[in-house]
Amino acid sequence: METYQITFYSTIPHPLSPSAFEEAYYHSRLRYSLRHLMIIDNISEQLIQEALQKSLEVCCLLGIKSERHFKKIYVFDAMVGSLQADWIMSRNGFNLMVMQIPSINPEIAQWLWELAGP
Numbered sequence: 001m002e003t004y005q006i007t008f009y010s011t012i013p014h015p016l017s018p019s020a021f022e023e024a025y026y027h028s029r030l031r032y033s034l035r036h037l038m039i040i041d042n043i044s045e046q047l048i049q050e051a052l053q054k055s056l057e058v059c060c061l062l063g064i065k066s067e068r069h070f071k072k073i074y075v076f077d078a079m080v081g082s083l084q085a086d087w088i089m090s091r092n093g094f095n096l097m098v099m100q101i102p103s104i105n106p107e108i109a110q111w112l113w114e115l116a117g118p
Contacts, residue, residue, distance in 0.1 A: 026068040032094035033073075034087050040107050051100035052087060058096060069093030 037048055052070070059066035069090040076083050089097065098111045 026090075027071070029090045030069075030071055030088040030093075032089045032091065036094065037097065037101075040101070041105060043101065043103070047101060047103070048097075051097045054100040055093060055096045069096075 034048060034052075037043060056066050056070060058064075059069065070093050071088050073086050073088055074083050075086050095111075095115050098108065099115065101108060
């Protein structure tokens with residue numbers, strides 16, 4: 001006669017579950033921030049926010065998980081004593097933001113050329 005053993009599985013997820021690993025992987029790819037856009041002359045906060053909103057809309061329209069490319073963070077400025085919102089981005093997210101900026105100047109033209117190349 002064949003005997004069977006009951007195997008008990010825990011309902012508590014393992015701390016190194018695949019989703020945690022996946023989240024850590026995508027977080028490690030977020031290497032750019034809105035501060036990187038400050039090298040563009042005469043770019044206003046409004047233009048940056050519009051480009052960010054359009055970039056998030058592109059992700060939504062394509063069914064891309066925007067949290068893999070854009071993550072809102074908060075940065076404390078000890079000099080002023082204030083908390084400011086910033087966004088960290090993947091290379092794809094950052095490039096998408098650059099493409100959404102409507103004004104053309106030499107810095108943006110150079111970026112667009114590099115994005116178009118291999």
